[in-house]
Amino acid sequence: MQRAVSRAREHDAPLLAKRVVRLHELIIWRLTRATADRRHGLKYRRYYGRGGKCLVRYDNEAGKGDHRHFKGREAPYRFVSVAKLRRDFEADIREYGGDNEEED
DSSP: OHHHHHHHHHHHHHHHTTOOOEEEEEEEEEOSSOBTTBTTSEEEEEEEEETTEEEEEEEOOTTTOSEEEETTEEEEOOOOOHHHHHHHHHHHHHHHTGGGSOOO
């Protein structure tokens, strides 16, 4: 009989592991000078992930220039300002389902 009780407890454990962690990150560096692929003089990374998976990211790593990662695709991004970057990023999170969507 005790064996059946321990099995039931083992089956309860996955319910506790269902916690979904979400992460929003914004990092912006002002460069000492503009470069060919960062004409605005900023280096940035804007990230949204859930459950250890990147869902939305905007960045401008060296050699690639401004671009975004959204729904598994990478596409060029036209950087206008930090405020517009924020609005575009938040719109992508809403389109993806935001914090209300269950883990993928």
